[in-house]
Amino acid sequence: MNKPAIDIKNLSKTYTNGTKALENINLEVKSGDFFALLGANGAGKTTIINILTSLVTKTEGSVKVFGHNLDTELNAVKNSIGVVPQEFNFNIFEKVFNIVVRQGGYYGMDEKDAIAKTEEVLKKLELWDKKDVVSQSLSGGMKRRLMIARALIHSPKLLILDEPTAGVDAELRKGMWEYLIELNKSGTTILLTTHYLEEVEELCKNAAMIKKGQIILNDSVKNLLTKIDGEIYVVETNKSINKDVIKKLGINKVDDNLYEINVSKKKPLQSVISQITKDKLEIISIKPKGNRIENLFLSIIKK
Amino acid sequence: MNNKQIFNSFLTLSKKEINRILRIWTQTLLPPVITQSLYFIIFGSFIGSRIGNIGDVSYIAFIIPGLIMMSVINGAFGNVVSSFFTSKFMKDIQEIQVSPTPNWVITLGYISGGVFRGLLVGLIVFLVSFFFENPQVDNPLIIALFVFLTSVVFSLGGFINGIFAKKFDDAQIFPVFVLTPLTYLGGVFYSIEQLPEFWQGVSKLNPVLYMVNGFRYGFYSESDVNIWFSFGVLLGFTVFLAFLAQYLLNKGVGMRE
Ligand SMILES: Nc1ncnc2c1ncn2[C@@H]1O[C@H](COP(=O)(O)OP(=O)(O)OP(=O)(O)O)[C@@H](O)[C@H]1O
Ligand SMILES: [Mg+2]
Numbered sequence: 001m002n003k004p005a006i007d008i009k010n011l012s013k014t015y016t017n018g019t020k021a022l023e024n025i026n027l028e029v030k031s032g033d034f035f036a037l038l039g040a041n042g043a044g045k046t047t048i049i050n051i052l053t054s055l056v057t058k059t060e061g062s063v064k065v066f067g068h069n070l071d072t073e074l075n076a077v078k079n080s081i082g083v084v085p086q087e088f089n090f091n092i093f094e095k096v097f098n099i100v101v102r103q104g105g106y107y108g109m110d111e112k113d114a115i116a117k118t119e120e121v122l123k124k125l126e127l128w129d130k131k132d133v134v135s136q137s138l139s140g141g142m143k144r145r146l147m148i149a150r151a152l153i154h155s156p157k158l159l160i161l162d163e164p165t166a167g168v169d170a171e172l173r174k175g176m177w178e179y180l181i182e183l184n185k186s187g188t189t190i191l192l193t194t195h196y197l198e199e200v201e202e203l204c205k206n207a208a209m210i211k212k213g214q215i216i217l218n219d220s221v222k223n224l225l226t227k228i229d230g231e232i233y234v235v236e237t238n239k240s241i242n243k244d245v246i247k248k249l250g251i252n253k254v255d256d257n258l259y260e261i262n263v264s265k266k267k268p269l270q271s272v273i274s275q276i277t278k279d280k281l282e283i284i285s286i287k288p289k290g291n292r293i294e295n296l297f298l299s300i301i302k303k
Numbered sequence: 304m305n306n307k308q309i310f311n312s313f314l315t316l317s318k319k320e321i322n323r324i325l326r327i328w329t330q331t332l333l334p335p336v337i338t339q340s341l342y343f344i345i346f347g348s349f350i351g352s353r354i355g356n357i358g359d360v361s362y363i364a365f366i367i368p369g370l371i372m373m374s375v376i377n378g379a380f381g382n383v384v385s386s387f388f389t390s391k392f393m394k395d396i397q398e399i400q401v402s403p404t405p406n407w408v409i410t411l412g413y414i415s416g417g418v419f420r421g422l423l424v425g426l427i428v429f430l431v432s433f434f435f436e437n438p439q440v441d442n443p444l445i446i447a448l449f450v451f452l453t454s455v456v457f458s459l460g461g462f463i464n465g466i467f468a469k470k471f472d473d474a475q476i477f478p479v480f481v482l483t484p485l486t487y488l489g490g491v492f493y494s495i496e497q498l499p500e501f502w503q504g505v506s507k508l509n510p511v512l513y514m515v516n517g518f519r520y521g522f523y524s525e526s527d528v529n530i531w532f533s534f535g536v537l538l539g540f541t542v543f544l545a546f547l548a549q550y551l552l553n554k555g556v557g558m559r560e
Contacts, residue, residue, distance in 0.1 A: 015560055053401045056560045075304060075403040083401055089394035099398075105315025106402035108308025150398075 002031040003067035005158050005189035006052065011061030013047050013213075021047040022213045024061075029191055029206075031066065031157075034184045036200045036207035036221070037193045044213040045193040046086055049162050053083045066157060079107070082156030084147045086163050086193075092136035096127060099135060100150050107154040114153065121149040124179060126172075140167040145176070152183075159183065161192040165199060177202055201225065232289040233269075235259045238282045245275055260289060304403050312404040313412055320416025323386060324423075331382065331420055332427065335374040339428045342370050343435045346492065357494050358525045364439070367432045368519040369491030372453065374428045376486055376511070379421030379454040380478060383413050383461030388474045391465070396558070406552035410462060410545070417458025418451070425450055438522055445530070446521030452537045453514045457482075459544035466548070466557045485511045495527045510536055 006029040013022040021044045029035045037045050050056035051063060054074065062069065068076035090099050097118060104114025122128045125145040130138060138146060144164060151159060161180075165173045180203060184190050194200060200207055200221055207224055209217040217224070237257045246253065249272060252260040261276075263269050277283065304312070324331045347363030354362040390396040399409055432438055440446065460477075468474045489511030495503045506512055513533035520526040526533070552558070 050560075054559070055397060055400055057555060078401060078403045081401070085394075085397065087394065089397045091390070091393055091395040094395075102315050102319060103398055103402070106312050106399050106404050108304050108311050108403065110307075110311060111314075 005029045005031045007064040009062045012059045014059045033189055034204045035191045036204040039210035043210045049160055080157045082151035082159050084151045084161040084164055088143055090135055096133055097131040103150045104153040117153055121152045125149045141172050158189045163193055233261050233263055233286055234289045235286045236284040241276050313408050316412025317415040321419050324420045335424045336427050339370045339374055347435050360523050363436045367438045368522050369515050371425050371428045372515050372518050373486050373491055375421040375425040375454050376457045378424035379417040379457040380461040382420040383417040383458045384464045384474045387413055387465030388468045410548045413462050414458040418454045421454030441524045442521045449518040456540045462548055466551050485509055490515045
């Protein structure tokens with residue numbers, strides 16, 4: 001049996017200013033998994049990642065990466081992880097090529113090997129034509145891809161990405177997803193955090209949700225999605241919806257002729273529409289409201 | 304990491320530091336040349352001609368080793384504190400932190416940059432001094448030993464300052480309030496024999512005095528203090544600061560939450 005890529009037991013973190021960021025976290029990510037770590041802002045996702053990558057010290061608990069203990073086999077842990085942090089952390093005056101080659105050097109690679117691998121990853125991430133550009137003049141999405149390239153320089157077995165697609169446009173995001181899927185298929189375990197449910201659906205096999213430093217849910221993405229109890233739609237009409245219908249369906253009036261309607265299994269879209277259009281009312285537009293992952297939180301937290 | 308990997312990592316870090324120094328040479332190499340040339344002109348030529356000899360050498364010849372040492376000290380310290388703090392500020396220090404590079408290699412890498420800049424600036428100032436005076440060189444080995452160890456000590460000092468610094472101001476406080484006074488009062492411009500006995504005693508508490516005098520001894524075989532004792536002071540500081548840097552890095556001071 002393969003050892004789990006990540007094995008976290010009773011992990012707690014209290015920052016020096018007294019903030020309790022993590023409380024007794026238990027988390028296992030299997031080798032080969034594509035795992036999503038979800039949670040609202042400030043939930044503790046980055047703290048977990050920073051502990052795994054030794055940027056933050058843990059207060060309590062044990063952490064193992066592919067069976068290597070963080071406390072006693074730090075180098076083995078570091079060699080198996082490549083990390084793409086949430087915030088840009090490269091020298092903005094340095095050229096793209098140098099940033100990636102140097103990272104290889106820090107992992108002890110020979111310069112020749114580091115240069116060859118740099119070419120490979122920069123081409124994969126469509127940054128090769130930017131290799132001689134100073135990093136501060138890259139666009140936001142390119143900067144993020146630069147950090148992905150840098151994280152892959154030493155061919156890590158575990159790739160950790162902290163909100164990798166923040167600020168990346170739709171087309172590039174698709175390309176990035178494909179690349180991540182390819183990496184995962186070739187055996188790289190991937191852990192990512194995200195605020196987009198689409199990303200989880202598209203990429204991940206398993207997911208955990210963290211709230212105020214505690215894991216509140218840990219399941220397969222398939223099971224998780226079935227827990228989404230409905231979705232909120234914003235509906236614009238040409239005149240006011242009948243008061244009785246509003247009451248009956250629990251519709252939330254936002255503005256004149258603008259409503260929010262919760263559509264769930266008990267109240268499917270078809271029946272909702274037929275009820276509000278009963279008295280010659282026309283629907284001008286209908287669209288899902290906001291971020292589905294937030295809806296997922298709301299429905300889970302309510303339970 | 305095996306030795307080869309450790310060496311690769313050191314080389315990467317060291318090259319990065321040296322590239323930085325050469326890339327921004329107008330900030331790293333040029334200023335000390337201009338300042339020290341002004342010292343040569345004003346103190347050496349204008350005022351020095353009225354002062355006469357100190358010991359067996361002319362005033363301008365006397366201050367040349369001191370001025371070289373001053374630029375070595377500032378160059379070494381300034382390089383490491385600003386490079387290291389900037390890396391903390393831009394967070395690219397995390398590139399090294401997530402890698403298996405051992406702490407002592409991180410220290411060594413940054414120190415190599417400081418030593419490179421200190422020695423290079425020192426060499427340039429030494430060459431510039433020939434426009435004003437032909438300094439005599441009695442003992443190149445002593446000169447090399449003192450200038451090298453001094454650049455190491457102040458590189459380590461800059462590194463430790465960088466570890467503690469939380470904002471850009473913190474990287475300025477020590478140089479302005481401690482380093483500059485110690486250097487100016489460290490016998491760069493005068494022999495402490497010219498001072499009243501009490502102030503001679505006070506001066507002897509200043510470590511820079513031993514560095515400057517040891518270095519000057521290499522030129523003129525004259526020193527206010529015993530040069531082996533000076534050597535011991537320098538060595539002591541090197542060892543102490545190296546261990547302090549290692550201790551602070553291991554504890555993660557200013558680097559890890
Ligand atoms: N260096 C720090 N010192 C003190 N408290 C911190 C520090 N870093 C994070 N925290 C606190 O720890 C908690 C968890 O933060 P963390 O960055 O792990 O959240 P997150 O889940 O990554 O959020 P986001 O989605 O916004 O990135 C927050 O309350 C945060 O304020
Ligand atoms: Mg975060």
